[in-house]
Amino acid sequence: MDHKIKQQDTFDYYFNTKTSKQEITITEKIKVILNYRNPSPKKQNKIIEEIQQAVNDFKIFADLKYIKSSEKPLEIYIFDNNEDYQHYGKEKGLGTEGGKFYSGNPPTIYVYQQGNVFNLKHEFTHYLTNINITNEAHLPTILKEGIADYIEYFSDNKFNAQANSIDLTEDEIKSKNISEFLKLKYSNDFHENAKVYKVGLALTMYLKAKKPELLKNLLHNENPEKYLELIKNENDNFKNWLNENNSDNAMQKINALEVTKGEFIASKKEIIDGEIKNVNYYTADIKSLETKEFVGKFATVEYKGYGNYIRCYNAASRDYFDIKITGDYHYLKLIKNNNNEIKLVFTNEDGTKYFTDSYEYQHKLKIRSKNF
Numbered sequence: 001m002d003h004k005i006k007q008q009d010t011f012d013y014y015f016n017t018k019t020s021k022q023e024i025t026i027t028e029k030i031k032v033i034l035n036y037r038n039p040s041p042k043k044q045n046k047i048i049e050e051i052q053q054a055v056n057d058f059k060i061f062a063d064l065k066y067i068k069s070s071e072k073p074l075e076i077y078i079f080d081n082n083e084d085y086q087h088y089g090k091e092k093g094l095g096t097e098g099g100k101f102y103s104g105n106p107p108t109i110y111v112y113q114q115g116n117v118f119n120l121k122h123e124f125t126h127y128l129t130n131i132n133i134t135n136e137a138h139l140p141t142i143l144k145e146g147i148a149d150y151i152e153y154f155s156d157n158k159f160n161a162q163a164n165s166i167d168l169t170e171d172e173i174k175s176k177n178i179s180e181f182l183k184l185k186y187s188n189d190f191h192e193n194a195k196v197y198k199v200g201l202a203l204t205m206y207l208k209a210k211k212p213e214l215l216k217n218l219l220h221n222e223n224p225e226k227y228l229e230l231i232k233n234e235n236d237n238f239k240n241w242l243n244e245n246n247s248d249n250a251m252q253k254i255n256a257l258e259v260t261k262g263e264f265i266a267s268k269k270e271i272i273d274g275e276i277k278n279v280n281y282y283t284a285d286i287k288s289l290e291t292k293e294f295v296g297k298f299a300t301v302e303y304k305g306y307g308n309y310i311r312c313y314n315a316a317s318r319d320y321f322d323i324k325i326t327g328d329y330h331y332l333k334l335i336k337n338n339n340n341e342i343k344l345v346f347t348n349e350d351g352t353k354y355f356t357d358s359y360e361y362q363h364k365l366k367i368r369s370k371n372f
Helices: 002-008 011-016 041-061 082-088 120-132 141-154 159-172 190-210 212-220 225-232 235-244 247-253 359-368
Strands: 020-026 030-036 074-079 100-102 108-114 116-118 257-272 275-288 294-297 301-306 309-314 320-324 331-336 342-347
Touching: 011 082, 020 041, 030 041, 041 116, 041 120, 041 141, 074 082, 074 120, 082 108, 100 120, 108 116, 108 120, 116 120, 120 141, 141 159, 141 190, 159 190, 159 235, 159 247, 190 212, 190 235, 212 225
Parallel strands: 030 074, 074 108
Antiparallel strands: 020 030, 100 108, 257 275, 275 294, 301 309, 309 320, 331 342
């Protein structure tokens, strides 16, 4: 009885019970055996799509004419979750890491699901690097991990991960240099270990963007020491690049916008902290973060349908107009106003009359004696 229970608590039991094994051949004739526990067809397609994307991205990154594959098919084991990964994978040397690649015959990848399959492209890149980069064994740890993270984020363009790596490295380079970075190793300390990946990604991004020939020579020459020395000489240039591409500057480069207080709309009494106070309302203007140029502004009017009407409600002034859906003015037209701004207005069916010219609108303006 005890023996039987013990057998069920093993890696082999986990992947031999309710397990799907799928043998596929992806782009570049790479053979892969996927081992997982009954994923949905959508999840299966996503897994295949990700590893094929990794192959295509790696081929571009490493400037390869073609991709080589291993003699035996690559085995990929996908656990249902992180807990199963750690529990059933401990006999395979798995722990708290986000995934693991073992070179060998056959080469093997262990990953787990966390929404999608966590770090799948990262670990698959380790496989591609191992097979296709001649001097992979001599590359510093941070460059191996940097390359894997680069491919992980290459297609998805995950700004947060990339900017976070640059910001951390910019802070680290104040007291360290590239020579010290290249000596970084895995650590049981979470923050120290994170530097291996984040500094590695930042350095890989720099080399690919600014020194592609140096990166190419590093990857495709049997003796990388000469090129590692050249990389060490890039310290000042790397520091400048980090500053130019940190999250603050990157936000400006991707045309980030900011919201500022605009023109005065109205003033009204509101209850704030139990007291009646006068509150001023303004438009919320949108400007370019880099140039401060005015881009537009948020609408001050809400549009809601109720019954047979469209209610146009100004939250600041609390004015509203109701437009009957079956009436004359339930059509829309883009116009350019006197300030050369593009506006969307309610019109009649042929667009020749605007709701603002209607009797209903003008009559209400006279009654309220205020602008809407």
